[in-house]
Amino acid sequence: MANIAAGRIQRELREVMNSDEAIKNQIKIEFPIDDYSELQGEIIGPPETPYQGGRFKLHIKVPETYPFNPPQVKFVTKIWHPNISSVTGAICLDILKDQWAAAMTLRTVLLSLQALLADAEPDDPQDAVVAKQYKDDHDEYIRTAKHWTTVYAGGNTKNQELEQKVKQIVEMGFEETCAREALSSSCWDVAKAIENLMS
Amino acid sequence: MAAASTLQSIFDWRKGITCRYFLHGLCKEGDGCPYAHNRSKSVKNNVCRYYLQGKCHYGASCKFQHVVPTNNNAPQKNISPAPLPVQTKGTAIESKMTTLHLNGHNSPTDNEASKYSMKDLIHAKEFVPGQPFQGTLPPSYSATAKKNGQSDALVISTEPPTRRGPGNILCPYAVKGTCRYGAKCLYMHGEVCDLCGEACLMPYDEEQRKNHRLTCLEKHEKEMQEAFLYQQSKDIVCGICMEVIMEKSPRERKFGILSDCTHPYCLDCIRKWRSGRQFEKTIIRGCPTCRKMSNFVTPSDYWVEDPEEKKKLIENYIAALSTKACKHFDQGRGKCPFGADCFYLHSYPDGTKEDRAKARQCRASSNKVKTIRPALLWEFFEHRNGLYDFGSDEDDFFLFGSSLWHDEWDFLSDPSEADDWWEYLQYMGSDDDSENEFDSDWSGDVPTSGEGEETAEVTAEVTAEVLVEGSQEVGEEDDADDEWEEGEGDGGEVEEEEEEEGGGGDEAAEEGNEDGNGEEEGDEGESPGEDEVGGEDVVCIGEFAPDMLEECEYTDEDCGDW
Numbered sequence: 001m002a003n004i005a006a007g008r009i010q011r012e013l014r015e016v017m018n019s020d021e022a023i024k025n026q027i028k029i030e031f032p033i034d035d036y037s038e039l040q041g042e043i044i045g046p047p048e049t050p051y052q053g054g055r056f057k058l059h060i061k062v063p064e065t066y067p068f069n070p071p072q073v074k075f076v077t078k079i080w081h082p083n084i085s086s087v088t089g090a091i092c093l094d095i096l097k098d099q100w101a102a103a104m105t106l107r108t109v110l111l112s113l114q115a116l117l118a119d120a121e122p123d124d125p126q127d128a129v130v131a132k133q134y135k136d137d138h139d140e141y142i143r144t145a146k147h148w149t150t151v152y153a154g155g156n157t158k159n160q161e162l163e164q165k166v167k168q169i170v171e172m173g174f175e176e177t178c179a180r181e182a183l184s185s186s187c188w189d190v191a192k193a194i195e196n197l198m199s
Numbered sequence: 200m201a202a203a204s205t206l207q208s209i210f211d212w213r214k215g216i217t218c219r220y221f222l223h224g225l226c227k228e229g230d231g232c233p234y235a236h237n238r239s240k241s242v243k244n245n246v247c248r249y250y251l252q253g254k255c256h257y258g259a260s261c262k263f264q265h266v267v268p269t270n271n272n273a274p275q276k277n278i279s280p281a282p283l284p285v286q287t288k289g290t291a292i293e294s295k296m297t298t299l300h301l302n303g304h305n306s307p308t309d310n311e312a313s314k315y316s317m318k319d320l321i322h323a324k325e326f327v328p329g330q331p332f333q334g335t336l337p338p339s340y341s342a343t344a345k346k347n348g349q350s351d352a353l354v355i356s357t358e359p360p361t362r363r364g365p366g367n368i369l370c371p372y373a374v375k376g377t378c379r380y381g382a383k384c385l386y387m388h389g390e391v392c393d394l395c396g397e398a399c400l401m402p403y404d405e406e407q408r409k410n411h412r413l414t415c416l417e418k419h420e421k422e423m424q425e426a427f428l429y430q431q432s433k434d435i436v437c438g439i440c441m442e443v444i445m446e447k448s449p450r451e452r453k454f455g456i457l458s459d460c461t462h463p464y465c466l467d468c469i470r471k472w473r474s475g476r477q478f479e480k481t482i483i484r485g486c487p488t489c490r491k492m493s494n495f496v497t498p499s500d501y502w503v504e505d506p507e508e509k510k511k512l513i514e515n516y517i518a519a520l521s522t523k524a525c526k527h528f529d530q531g532r533g534k535c536p537f538g539a540d541c542f543y544l545h546s547y548p549d550g551t552k553e554d555r556a557k558a559r560q561c562r563a564s565s566n567k568v569k570t571i572r573p574a575l576l577w578e579f580f581e582h583r584n585g586l587y588d589f590g591s592d593e594d595d596f597f598l599f600g601s602s603l604w605h606d607e608w609d610f611l612s613d614p615s616e617a618d619d620w621w622e623y624l625q626y627m628g629s630d631d632d633s634e635n636e637f638d639s640d641w642s643g644d645v646p647t648s649g650e651g652e653e654t655a656e657v658t659a660e661v662t663a664e665v666l667v668e669g670s671q672e673v674g675e676e677d678d679a680d681d682e683w684e685e686g687e688g689d690g691g692e693v694e695e696e697e698e699e700e701g702g703g704g705d706e707a708a709e710e711g712n713e714d715g716n717g718e719e720e721g722d723e724g725e726s727p728g729e730d731e732v733g734g735e736d737v738v739c740i741g742e743f744a745p746d747m748l749e750e751c752e753y754t755d756e757d758c759g760d761w
Contacts, residue, residue: 004440004468011441067439068475098479102472102487103438103462
């Protein structure tokens with residue numbers, strides 16, 4: 001890793017660890033010893049959002065040319081969000097792409113992601129299905145997002161009805177993850193979800 | 200007997216030589232000495248030359264004669280104004296003294312020897328402590344001098360002593376502290392200046408004292424100012440590398456002052472950020488912290504935030520650049536992409552300056568192609584360097600936003616092929632709509648006849664020229680390829696030179712062009728809209744042309760084994 005990148009990442013890690021957010025356990029960064037190019041981040045779901053109570057893990061890849069190029073960040077924890085791919089975890093956020101500025105840090109990136117969770121941008125979607133649901137059937141979106149947060153990110157709002165539907169499809173011999181994705185995409189219509197899975 | 204007679208003959212032989220111990224009065228053998236104890240036997244021309252110069256240390260015991268030859272005047276010439284070799288102060292003064300005592304006595308030693316014979320010494324009055332001395336003293340130098348009517352020369356006056364040569368030069372050892380010769384030093388020991396603490400005030404030279412005080416005050420003020428600036432700068436952290444700039448290595452310890460905002464960066468970092476090609480112009484030209492666009496970066500040794508000081512700094516910087524000859528213009532042989540707006544000096548070999556108004560018109564007619572050139576060259580180098588290889592990491596992890604650029608670069612996978620170059624140039628030329636728009640704006644605005652018809656032709660022509668120029672430029676830099684291989688080339692030197700002259704170099708200057716452009720267009724009273732478009736366009740060049748050079752330097756240093 002280039003000199004400047006390594007030096008800066010070390011400073012930034014210190015900054016993150018000493019930040020108020022880290023002390024309140026809102027953001028966290030872990031890194032393997034002697035390698036600052038691949039980091040594990042973690043943010044909590046912002047309150048009063050469907051993501052509340054969840055802890056979302058992130059994979060952060062720091063390029064050689066950092067900070068002249070943005071870090072590459074994706075969600076490891078599965079999440080139902082218009083600007084985050086429900087399959088790959090890729091994030092659509094301008095500051096991680098063409099609006100990056102060299103003065104931004106890992107901390108500001110994590111905080112920006114938290115803000116993104118709180119305030120989605122459905123007109124610039126990463127996941128078109130989620131974005132459509134967000135716009136057309138917002139309540140369904142909230143229900144699904146909460147369910148995903150509970151299942152994958154350790155949230156505590158169990159929804160027996162949705163669990164039941166997933167179980168129903170899993171019993172037919174489908175993977176649980178696929179079943180949940182199919183159900184979520186078809187507004188929890190079991191028949192539609194099965195149709196999607198079969199096709 | 201025979202043996203004795205042989206011995207005798209040996210003695211006889213030796214009797215012809217004067218005993219050298221006798222000459223010094225030190226012969227132990229006395230009368231039994233086989234060598235001659237007779238001064239008259241010594242060589243004919245036996246006059247002590249040190250005596251003639253008035254500084255024989257042996258005095259009466261000198262083995263050479265202390266006599267001034269009366270029959271010719273030649274040795275006497277040596278006595279008075281003899282050019283003394285620079286020795287100690289003492290001898291110099293002594294020599295001067297002897298020159299004054301010419302009434303019969305030729306040197307103090309000779310004087311004593313002749314005047315006070317053994318007889319006189321025997322009858323000399325005894326010196327009794329506590330009582331006035333009763334005997335006769337040799338006449339003092341001053342009395343003798345007065346007798347000769349030369350009193351002025353010896354009376355210590357307030358006039359500066361008329362010393363030869365070094366007397367008027369301050370002793371550098373004394374200036375810095377102590378001189379081991381002390382009062383004997385031939386050089387002048389000045390008085391201590393209370394400001395700098397150095398003994399560098401000439402005792403008799405009022406003007407020198409005044410000047411020294413002035414320079415001392417200036418220096419003091421400067422030091423104060425520097426201390427203040429240092430204090431102001433010492434904790435400033437670069438917004439990009441996040442290091443304290445004053446704690447970086449001396450080479451990197453430079454601030455890059457953005458013209459339009461007050462966020463601090465090191466010069467290297469901000470230049471690297473602005474030289475990036477992966478983002479929109481508005482992003483890289485914006486401050487990485489606040490995104491406020493700045494037209495150029497001014498190098499500075501200290502952090503400057505105060506608007507007045509900043510203005511002054513920028514003015515000085517531009518003024519310094521305007522005295523340096525523009526490399527692109529090359530005394531009229533080349534073409535400067537910035538034309539009339541270049542910060543550098545555009546002058547012909549005879550010293551006349553380029554007609555800026557004319558240059559501006561000329562530039563407007565073929566603005567597009569000219570301005571695009573450096574940008575392309577920069578990309579070319581960048582591609583060669585692979586410095587910003589941001590496309591290469593795109594596995595399925597993340598689709599990087601700038602993959603488009605990467606595709607474009609693939610065009611140049613083998614940059615040695617001129618065809619690729621050509622295609623690339625055309626590709627770039629046709630790609631940028633905004634620039635086309637800009638062109639048409641301009642051609643409508645500039646009152647030159649027949650411009651519109653020729654535009655296409657001109658464009659093609661100049662593009663070809665660009666190609667040639669581009670390759671020439673590669674050659675000029677001692678053949679860029681070779682230079683990179685060697686690791687050290689002109690690039691490094693160029694940079695040093697630039698740094699000496701208060702930083703700068705092509706980059707900021709040429710970035711600065713944009714600014715100049717904006718202002719000057721404003722003066723011409725064009726509509727703000729056009730101004731903006733103009734500024735925008737020039738912006739793109741300004742950014743890249745110089746940075747190309749910068750990157751070359753970067754390569755020189757960091758990729759020596761290339």
